[in-house]
Amino acid sequence: MAEIVLDKVTKRYPDGALAVQEVNLEIADGEFIILVGPSGCGKSTTLNMIAGLEDITDGELRIGGQRVNEKAPKDRDIAMVFQSYALYPHMTVKENMAFPLRLAKVDNATVEKKVKEAAEILDLSQHLDRKPSNLSGGQRQRVAMGRAIVRSPKAFLMDEPLSNLDAKLRVQMRTSVSRLQKQLGTTTVYVTHDQTEAMTLGDRVVVMRGGVVQQIGAPQFLYDQPANLFVAGFIGSPSMNFVPATLENGALRSIIGDVTLTDRIRQLVEAADAPREVILGIRPEHFEDAALVEPAKLSAGGKFTHQVDVLESMGSDKYAYFNLTGEQAASAELQELAADAGSDDVPGDGISLVTRLSSASGAVEGASADIWFDADKIQLFDPSNGRNLTYTER
Amino acid sequence: MAGIGGAETTGKKVGWGLLNAVVVIYALLPVLWIVSLSFKSSATLADGNFIPREWSLENYQNIFSTSEFTRALINSIGIALIATTIAVVFGTMAAYAIARLDFPGKNLLVGVSLLIAMFPQVSLVSPLFEIERSLGLFDTWPGLILPYITFALPLAIYTLSAFFREIPWELEKAAKMDGATPGQAFRRVIAPLAAPGVFTTAILVFIFCWNDFLFAISLTSTEQSRTVPVALSFFTGSSQFEDPAGSIAAAAVVITIPIILFVLFFQRRIVAGLTSGAVKG
Numbered sequence: 001m002a003e004i005v006l007d008k009v010t011k012r013y014p015d016g017a018l019a020v021q022e023v024n025l026e027i028a029d030g031e032f033i034i035l036v037g038p039s040g041c042g043k044s045t046t047l048n049m050i051a052g053l054e055d056i057t058d059g060e061l062r063i064g065g066q067r068v069n070e071k072a073p074k075d076r077d078i079a080m081v082f083q084s085y086a087l088y089p090h091m092t093v094k095e096n097m098a099f100p101l102r103l104a105k106v107d108n109a110t111v112e113k114k115v116k117e118a119a120e121i122l123d124l125s126q127h128l129d130r131k132p133s134n135l136s137g138g139q140r141q142r143v144a145m146g147r148a149i150v151r152s153p154k155a156f157l158m159d160e161p162l163s164n165l166d167a168k169l170r171v172q173m174r175t176s177v178s179r180l181q182k183q184l185g186t187t188t189v190y191v192t193h194d195q196t197e198a199m200t201l202g203d204r205v206v207v208m209r210g211g212v213v214q215q216i217g218a219p220q221f222l223y224d225q226p227a228n229l230f231v232a233g234f235i236g237s238p239s240m241n242f243v244p245a246t247l248e249n250g251a252l253r254s255i256i257g258d259v260t261l262t263d264r265i266r267q268l269v270e271a272a273d274a275p276r277e278v279i280l281g282i283r284p285e286h287f288e289d290a291a292l293v294e295p296a297k298l299s300a301g302g303k304f305t306h307q308v309d310v311l312e313s314m315g316s317d318k319y320a321y322f323n324l325t326g327e328q329a330a331s332a333e334l335q336e337l338a339a340d341a342g343s344d345d346v347p348g349d350g351i352s353l354v355t356r357l358s359s360a361s362g363a364v365e366g367a368s369a370d371i372w373f374d375a376d377k378i379q380l381f382d383p384s385n386g387r388n389l390t391y392t393e394r
Numbered sequence: 395m396a397g398i399g400g401a402e403t404t405g406k407k408v409g410w411g412l413l414n415a416v417v418v419i420y421a422l423l424p425v426l427w428i429v430s431l432s433f434k435s436s437a438t439l440a441d442g443n444f445i446p447r448e449w450s451l452e453n454y455q456n457i458f459s460t461s462e463f464t465r466a467l468i469n470s471i472g473i474a475l476i477a478t479t480i481a482v483v484f485g486t487m488a489a490y491a492i493a494r495l496d497f498p499g500k501n502l503l504v505g506v507s508l509l510i511a512m513f514p515q516v517s518l519v520s521p522l523f524e525i526e527r528s529l530g531l532f533d534t535w536p537g538l539i540l541p542y543i544t545f546a547l548p549l550a551i552y553t554l555s556a557f558f559r560e561i562p563w564e565l566e567k568a569a570k571m572d573g574a575t576p577g578q579a580f581r582r583v584i585a586p587l588a589a590p591g592v593f594t595t596a597i598l599v600f601i602f603c604w605n606d607f608l609f610a611i612s613l614t615s616t617e618q619s620r621t622v623p624v625a626l627s628f629f630t631g632s633s634q635f636e637d638p639a640g641s642i643a644a645a646a647v648v649i650t651i652p653i654i655l656f657v658l659f660f661q662r663r664i665v666a667g668l669t670s671g672a673v674k675g
C-alpha cells in the first residue's frame with residue numbers, strides 16, 4: 001500500500017506523438033482513482049507509465065515516496081488487470097493466479113493458501129483446474145482480478161477491465177470491483193470509458209483530454225462544478241445541453257428563454273470577467289414541465305415553448321427531446337465531444353435539447369410543450385477557451 | 395450445408411473419396427514402388443513385378459555392410475540436426491525481435507533475409523566452392539552446415555515471426571507486471587506458447603537440410619562429409635557387375651524413416667489453438 005504521485009509526468013512516443021502532457025496527480029494511500037476521457041486522450045499511456053510498461057519521457061513518478069521512473073515493472077510491486085485479461089492460456093486458473101507468487105519464490109504452502117483465499121473471494125473455487133479458454137467472460141475477468149490480488153501489491157492498475165463484458169455482467173462486476181477494493185483497501189487506478197463506472201466507482205475522477213488533465217475531483221463535484229466545457233459535456237449521461245447565449249445588463253438571452261441572473265451567478269460572472277457572448281450549459285434534470293412548477297419559482301426561471309420532437313417515458317420520469325432552430329453553440333471542446341460520441345456526422349441543423357421532466361408531465365410527442373428551467377442551475381462558459389464562468393471551488 | 399438432400403451428400407462423399415484416393419495413390423505409388431524394389435533380390439530386380447516374388451533383405455544387408463552408406467547416414471543426421479538446432483535457435487531470437495520490437499533497420503533485415511531465400515542456390519555453388527576451398531571448409535561438416543543455416547534461417551524467421559505475431563503482446567506485459575524478468579517472461583509465457591511454431595519450423599528446416607543434394611554434392615568430395623542423397627548417387631552396387639538399383643531403393647527407404655519419425659515425434663506437440671482463451675473471444 002502506498003501513495004502514488006505523478007509530478008509533471010510527460011510522455012512523448014518515439015514517433016513524436018505527445019500522448020501525455022505534464023500530468024500532476026497525487027493519489028492517496030487506499031484511494032480509488034478513475035481516469036476518464038475520450039479515446040486517445042492518453043489514459044492507457046498514463047497507466048502504463050505508472051506500471052512501468054512505458055518509459056516516462058519527463059517528470060517524476062513516486063510510489064510510496066520513492067522515485068520509480070527507472071524501476072522495472074517487477075520492482076514496483078504493482079498489479080495490473082488488462083482489458084483483454086491477458087490470462088496465460090497454457091496454465092490453469094490456479095497456475096495463472098499462482099504465477100506472480102511463484103515468480104516471487106513464495107513457498108508452496110503459502111501459494112496454496114493465498115490462491116485459495118483469492119479464489120474464495122472471487123468465487124472461483126470450483127474452476128481452479130480449468131484452462132482460461134474454457135471459462136466464460138466474467139470468469140476470465142475474475143481470474144485476472146485474482147492474479148492481481150494474490151500477492152497483495154502496493155497498487156492495482158486496471159485498464160478498462162469490464163469493457164469486454166456484456167451490460168448485465170458489467171453491472172455485477174462493477175459492484176464486486178468496488179466491494180473488493182474497499183475490502184482490500186489497496187490504492188487503485190482505474191481507466192474507463194464508461195460514465196457510470198466513472199461516477200460510481202471512484203473516490204476521485206480525473207478527466208483527460210488530448211494528454212492534458214482537465215479536472216480532478218470527486219464525481220459529484222465534477223458533475224456540479226465542471227471546470228470547463230469539456231468536463232461539463234463529458235461527465236453526465238445524457239450530457240449537458242449547450243446553447244449560445246448573450247449576457248446583457250445582468251440578464252441572459254437565449255433561444256430557450258431570457259432570464260435574469262440570480263445574485264449568486266451574477267457575482268461569479270462579474271468576478272470571472274465574462275464576455276458578452278457565452279455558452280449556456282444546463283443539465284437535463286434542471287428542466288421541468290412549466291405546468292408543474294409553482295408560480296413563485298416559475299417567474300425565477302426561464303421558459304420556452306416548443307414542439308416535442310421525441311418523448312421517452314422511463315416510468316420514473318420522462319425525457320423530452322427538442323430540436324430548436326438556431327445556431328449550435330460552437331467551440332473546439334464541443335466539437336471534440338461530439339466526435340467522441342460519434343454524433344458529429346449526424347445531419348441536423350439547430351440545437352438539440354434533452355430535458356428530463358417529471359412523470360406527471362402532460363407533454364405529448366409532436367405537440368407543443370411549455371418548458372421551464374431553473375435559473376440558478378445554469379452554467380456559463382466562455383466560447384473562446386471553454387472556461388466555466390460560474391465555477392466555484394465551493 | 396446440413397439441409398442438403400441425402401443423395402447429394404452421398405454423391406459428394408463418393409466424389410471426395412475418389413479424389414482423395416487418386417491423390418493418395420498418385421503421391422504414394424512411387425514410394426511403394428521403391429519399397430517393393432528394396433525388398434527384391436538382385437535376381438528378380440528387373441522383373442517389373444509390383445509385389446516382389448521373392449522377398450529378401452539382401453539390399454539392406456548390402457548397404458549396411460560397407461561404410462559408404464553408414465558413414466553418409468551419420469553425416470546426414472549430424473549435419474541436419476546441428477543445422478536445424480542452430481537455425482531454429484537463431485531464427486527464434488530474430489523472429490521474436492522482428493515481431494515485437496521496432497528497431498532501426500528492421501525492414502532492411504526482413505528484406506535481406508527474403509532476398510537470401512529467393513536467391514537461386516545454383517548460382518551460389520561455385521563461389522561457395524571457391525570460398526570453402528580457400529578457408530579449408532571444403533568437405534567438412536561446417537562446410538555444409540553453414541550454407542544450410544544461411545538458407546534455413548529466412549525460412550525459420552518467416553514461419554516463426556508469424557507465430558510470434560499471433561501471441562498477444564499483453565501476455566508479456568502481464569508477465570512483467572506479475573514480476574517476471576524479460577527472460578522469465580520469455581521462458582515461462584512466450585516460449586511455451588510459441589512451441590508449436592518452433593516445432594513446425596524445426597520440421598521444415600530439418601527436411602530442407604536432409605533433402606539437400608546440390609550443396610552436398612558440390613561441397614563434399616569424400617565419405618568424410620558426404621550426406622546420404624549424394625552417397626546414393628555414388629552407389630555402384632556391392633560388386634561392379636551389379637545393378638545398384640536395389641541398394642539405392644533400400645537406402646532411399648532408410649533415409650525416409652528419420653523424416654517420418656521426426657514429423658511424428660513433433661506433430662504431437664503441434665497443438666493448434668493453444669493460444670485461444672488468452673484474450674477475450
Ligand SMILES: Nc1ncnc2c1ncn2[C@@H]1O[C@H](COP(=O)(O)OP(=O)(O)OP(=O)(O)O)[C@@H](O)[C@H]1O
Binds near residue numbers: 193
Ligand atoms: N506506441 C505508440 N506509439 C505512438 N503513439 C502512441 C502509441 N500508443 C499510443 N499512442 C498515441 O498516444 C495517444 C494516447 O493513447 P492511449 O492509448 O493512452 O489512449 P487512451 O486514452 O487509452 O485511448 P482508448 O480509450 O482508446 O484506450 C494516442 O493519440 C495514441 O495515438
Ligand SMILES: [Mg+2]
Binds near residue numbers: 043044045159
Ligand atoms: Mg486505452
